[in-house]
Amino acid sequence: MISTMLNKLTNKIPKPARLALALVFWLFVWQIVYMIIGSDIIFASPLSTFKRVFELAATLEFWKNCANSIFHVLFGFVAALIVSIPLAALTARFKFINLLFSPILKLIKATPVASFIVLALFWLKNGVVSFIAFLMVVPLVYSNLSEGFENMDKGLIEMAKVYKFSFIKKVRLIYIPSLMPYFVAACSVGLGFAWKAGIAAEVIALPGSTLGLEIYNAKIYIETVDLFALTVVIIVLSIIMEKAFMWLLKKLSQKILRGGGKNA
Amino acid sequence: MLKLTGISKSFGEKKVLENFSYDFGEKGVVCISGASGCGKTTLLRIISGLEKSQSGDILLSGTVSFMFQEDRLLPWLSAWENVACVLNKKSAERKARAFELLKLVGLEGNENEQIPNLSGGMKRRVAFARAIAVEPDILLLDEAFTGLDEENRKKLSSLVSEAAKDHLVIMVTHDSEDIDSLADRVVAL
Structure with a gap:
């Protein structure tokens, strides 16, 4: 009742x-x-946190840090999409590719992100953060898209064969709309992963002016208010980036489906 | 024109078609009847090129269109877009032709409906409109009238008869009424 x-x-x-x-x-x-x-040293208040966010936002250094972190995360994320989309498409065509990559991707999923960050520090001079974001996103997008290919309506593919759809038409009218829900879900979770892993990598690798470096400094100088403020900023950036990406994806898929504003 | 000679097809141990031969000719309605699982749909799939026969020859000239047992419509497109997408014409012409065909099958006013919003019978009619849109020389219909009410059944029947004046229509059906009213020739499997 x-x-x-x-x-x-x-x-x-x-x-x-x-x-x-x-x-x-x-x-x-x-x-x-x-x-x-x-105590603000142990647990910052909402007021002091948001006050600090505004103080930080008034400095040029803060925006530089934000831009660098966004660039690192976005670069890794986009690189992961570029690799995992064709890989999933190839897997759908050639099953042996899945046989080859599946153990590696499972290994990446199971390995602690901190181990990869330290290993990346040994291996790479630059791009540790992007590399970590890349590693976190690839298995996710790959496995989601593979599932999408697996569950695709084979009847529609046959229909396309009977009506002699060109390859482009098949991709535009069947593959992209069928795979889109799987891709959107992967990107939504993947972006969050990329941010979490990327910031963790920045805190450990300290690659110049970034939000991760500022979190590291907050830890060293026990600036709890700074830590809370930076966390709020990262959450907001992550949400904005996810919303912007999803909006872009929606517009793009509509444009592709309608053939650039014409019709089917 | 379509002529099949010595067509055989098995799925594992199960023989579906064995040494099937028939000259379908160039026009008219050929109804294929038979018990479930006797190979009616497999025969249409072989003719359309979706299935390979294990032996035999297919002599086929002209274009083929296939209305499947299931609607196989693109659920993210509207009714008219589903018809237009099989046409190779300019954008405006495709839309006009799709509207014209949907009117023929009694779907005037539903052109912009998304597929999930249509009833089962309406979906069948969109699928039929799509099948005749390409103006095929050979039209394959697999249980085309299932789920249609009497009025729409008659409407589609007259369209099939019209198409069969100049083209070949091969129709799989269980319905003896369809066979009586439409068939010029009957193949019992």
């Missing part, structure tokens, strides 16, 4: 307002926890 009433009430609230309410609730919880602990 109470649950039904609460569910009805929740459904009546518009989605943005629901999100704002949830955010306010957790900010409130955050503030309460801070008040119980009562």
